[in-house]
Amino acid sequence: MSEPKEGSFSSPNMPTGVPTTHQILTGWGRTAPSAAEVARPSKPEEVQQVLAAAASAGRAVVARGLARSYGDAAQSAGGVVLDTTAMNAVHDSDLEAGWVRVGAGASLDALMRSLVPKGWWVPVTPGTRYVTVGGAIAADIHGKNHHRDGSFCSHVRSLTLATPTGTREITPENDAELFWATAGGMGLTGIVLEATIQLLRIETAYMLVDTERATDLEDTMARMTARDDEYRYSVAWIDCLARGRRLGRAVLTRAEHADLANLSGSCAADPLAFDPRVLLEVPVTPPGGLLNPLTVAAFNEMWYRKAPRWQAQKPETLASYFHPLDALGSWNRLYGSRGFVQYQFIVPFDAEDALRVVLERVSNARTASFLAVLKRFAEANPGPLSFPSAGWTLALDIPAGSPGLGNMLDELDVVVAEAGGSVYLAKDSRLRPELLGAMYPRLDEWREARNRVDPDCRLTSDLARRLGLVEQGVAPRQFRARRGNRPRSTAGAHR
Amino acid sequence: MNNALGMPQTAVVLGGTSDIARSVMRALAARRMRHVVLAGRDEAGLEGAAKELKALGVASVETITWDVIDEEAHTALAQDVAGRMGQVDLVLVAVGVLGNQDVCESDPSATASVLSTNFTGLAAAMVAFAQILRSQGQGRLVVLSSVAGVRVRRSNFVYGASKAGLDAFAQGLAEALRPTGAGVTIVRPGWVATRMTAGRSPAPMATTPESVAADIIRGLERRADVVWSPASLKVLFAVLRLLPKSVWRLVPG
Ligand SMILES: Cc1cc2nc3c(=O)[nH]c(=O)nc-3n(C[C@H](O)[C@H](O)[C@H](O)COP(=O)(O)OP(=O)(O)OC[C@H]3O[C@@H](n4cnc5c(N)ncnc54)[C@H](O)[C@@H]3O)c2cc1C
Numbered sequence: 001m002s003e004p005k006e007g008s009f010s011s012p013n014m015p016t017g018v019p020t021t022h023q024i025l026t027g028w029g030r031t032a033p034s035a036a037e038v039a040r041p042s043k044p045e046e047v048q049q050v051l052a053a054a055a056s057a058g059r060a061v062v063a064r065g066l067a068r069s070y071g072d073a074a075q076s077a078g079g080v081v082l083d084t085t086a087m088n089a090v091h092d093s094d095l096e097a098g099w100v101r102v103g104a105g106a107s108l109d110a111l112m113r114s115l116v117p118k119g120w121w122v123p124v125t126p127g128t129r130y131v132t133v134g135g136a137i138a139a140d141i142h143g144k145n146h147h148r149d150g151s152f153c154s155h156v157r158s159l160t161l162a163t164p165t166g167t168r169e170i171t172p173e174n175d176a177e178l179f180w181a182t183a184g185g186m187g188l189t190g191i192v193l194e195a196t197i198q199l200l201r202i203e204t205a206y207m208l209v210d211t212e213r214a215t216d217l218e219d220t221m222a223r224m225t226a227r228d229d230e231y232r233y234s235v236a237w238i239d240c241l242a243r244g245r246r247l248g249r250a251v252l253t254r255a256e257h258a259d260l261a262n263l264s265g266s267c268a269a270d271p272l273a274f275d276p277r278v279l280l281e282v283p284v285t286p287p288g289g290l291l292n293p294l295t296v297a298a299f300n301e302m303w304y305r306k307a308p309r310w311q312a313q314k315p316e317t318l319a320s321y322f323h324p325l326d327a328l329g330s331w332n333r334l335y336g337s338r339g340f341v342q343y344q345f346i347v348p349f350d351a352e353d354a355l356r357v358v359l360e361r362v363s364n365a366r367t368a369s370f371l372a373v374l375k376r377f378a379e380a381n382p383g384p385l386s387f388p389s390a391g392w393t394l395a396l397d398i399p400a401g402s403p404g405l406g407n408m409l410d411e412l413d414v415v416v417a418e419a420g421g422s423v424y425l426a427k428d429s430r431l432r433p434e435l436l437g438a439m440y441p442r443l444d445e446w447r448e449a450r451n452r453v454d455p456d457c458r459l460t461s462d463l464a465r466r467l468g469l470v471e472q473g474v475a476p477r478q479f480r481a482r483r484g485n486r487p488r489s490t491a492g493a494h495r
Numbered sequence: 496m497n498n499a500l501g502m503p504q505t506a507v508v509l510g511g512t513s514d515i516a517r518s519v520m521r522a523l524a525a526r527r528m529r530h531v532v533l534a535g536r537d538e539a540g541l542e543g544a545a546k547e548l549k550a551l552g553v554a555s556v557e558t559i560t561w562d563v564i565d566e567e568a569h570t571a572l573a574q575d576v577a578g579r580m581g582q583v584d585l586v587l588v589a590v591g592v593l594g595n596q597d598v599c600e601s602d603p604s605a606t607a608s609v610l611s612t613n614f615t616g617l618a619a620a621m622v623a624f625a626q627i628l629r630s631q632g633q634g635r636l637v638v639l640s641s642v643a644g645v646r647v648r649r650s651n652f653v654y655g656a657s658k659a660g661l662d663a664f665a666q667g668l669a670e671a672l673r674p675t676g677a678g679v680t681i682v683r684p685g686w687v688a689t690r691m692t693a694g695r696s697p698a699p700m701a702t703t704p705e706s707v708a709a710d711i712i713r714g715l716e717r718r719a720d721v722v723w724s725p726a727s728l729k730v731l732f733a734v735l736r737l738l739p740k741s742v743w744r745l746v747p748g
Contacts, residue, residue, distance in 0.1 A: 022674075024632075024674070024676050029499060031498075031499035031500070032496070032497055032498060032499045032501075032633075033633070033676055034496075034631075034632045034633035034676045035632030035633065035674075035675055035676030035677075036632055036676075071499060072496065072498075072499075077496070077582065077631050077632040077633040077676060078630055078631045078632035078633070078676075079632075338717055338718075339499070341499050341500070400499055400500060400716075401716075401717060405500060406500040406502060406526065406716065407526075410526075410527075429498060429499030430498040430499045430500050430502070432527045433504075433527075433529070462496050462633070465496045465581070465582060466496035466498060466504065
């Protein structure tokens, strides 16, 4: 009998030509850890080198940006993970026409710090600045302006994609199929090396924010439906612990970029100043977490009451409107060692009932769900796996240790799928593969596009394995769903 | 892949006919199990267990005839299983015999047989599967130990010693696997009403395979190192362990 010696494990060496370290990785939710060799290339050639080495070693490969996806998208058990964050240079820009060409590992935070003082803003920002351009493309991220501006990839003019069959420059014009398969393709079409992004002109680093309180779900949706189109940005923060008559009560914050003329006092003196800080860092992970149904309910109640019933045109900094959570570093640790999941789904505009059902279930389960975020999306772009499409999207965080959570979310998936909706893969960490096809009916079309550049299916993540996203030998072309907006049919999905 | 809530999609069961293992697999089938390999000696019994899992909706269930004391076969089994399912999310280690204490006390080969089935052979099999989990960078070994090994008693010390050995081995393996992304969960049930214990009078705090399975599922959800079943045994044994020998002898069970 040979007892394994303590710490005797050293990862099987894989000569990639680029130094690698053996690391255990998770997403932002800190669940489902898996180990991989992590390489941090600083030039495109090194990416190709790693891809080639992984191919000859028979290892899976996937890119990893700032790991702000919640689940297992940016990790690949036993494979090679390409940390892109060293490829973060600004290669070119035209600050008259308003575009930049940047390395895919550049963070939106860094871009904002360099561009805001020059009067430019990113076309789409998520709720955190700490995402990379590559991650923004791979998830085709959306912001509070989807109803006006669409998602991130609608503002990407071109990108350089390293695939197992070579590196290519793609645009929506020269290879629409691959471009849109990459948009929301969760890193499974290749490694984005660089991208050219169209920017938005701003006069100041401030927002003019209108705040109002809505008393229940119906009121919230009615207010959003009636007047969202008057604003570039809109979001509702729902108290998902409120029940009964208060179910779906929310605080709406809708905003426009402030013009110079809107500013006064010290703001006007330096209108484009942008220097957001992390005010506090969560230093350790309290094992049981600090968020339980009591503390969260108290927080939600306080937050709702402190919001003004109605307030117009209040100037706020960009960071405080778009990225309030970024002021608290490593806040994901507050959920304790078991981590947390985010459940984000969309249902079409005619399926509001499903939204209500989900909210009721979550509220009745009394899980420690912080404020949930509700947004309205406009029409989808052509990406087969791109998440946003016309409808309502709700996102809520739940501690992974909540009793009965797995079964509850499994049931909610069915509600969402039957309503013709889907869950957001960038947030997912637990969906069952059986529902993927119903939620993303153009899956085969997407697979066909990706298999063209990665026929041996080397590009694989834990997410891809869990959901069976990447498969060889996809059904022939004529069976694929119609192009254009994602059809929301779920026929034959459930038995 | 194991998901965020610790739920596996593929599993191999060593000792596929074990009552506790079957309860665990039934519960996992209801969650998201897609591919199962049942390994064991009793071909007919494995077939029955496989049929049940298929009926519960597991897409692919296979059986492999395998004997834990055949140490030469372990690596081949592990590699075969890994080849069939790509990622092995869960290795449920459920081989175990109670043995006949009276016979064991006078028959060296009977004692050796209990020890090699419950401990040495099984530990060797765990080494083979640990090797797979290491290179995968993920996956969990769930090892059915027993409170009988926590403090060994006169009436079943051969069985108890085999479980004590297995438990200690699993603890060490857990440490060895820590930096690899793989994990180990040790399960310490109390007296469980199963085929193995049929005909014996239940000890205090007796439990059922179903409730042990439920505790194991909760353990998976929190990636637990140790699962006591029922949970109260943890505290009880913290005390029992400290009892003077003269008092321990008097404790029923
Ligand atoms: C607090 C918070 C708020 C958020 N708010 C929003 C929001 O409002 N809207 C929204 O849409 N999302 C939101 N997200 C999710 C986040 O925007 C996405 O998960 C995004 O993909 C994270 O980027 P990243 O650089 O961290 O990528 P990672 O998490 O590291 O990777 C995500 C995916 O992108 C792939 N990828 C990364 N880099 C590359 C590359 N160079 N080439 C190819 N593939 C690559 C990875 O393989 C993986 O599949 C939020 C996340 C957090 C933590």
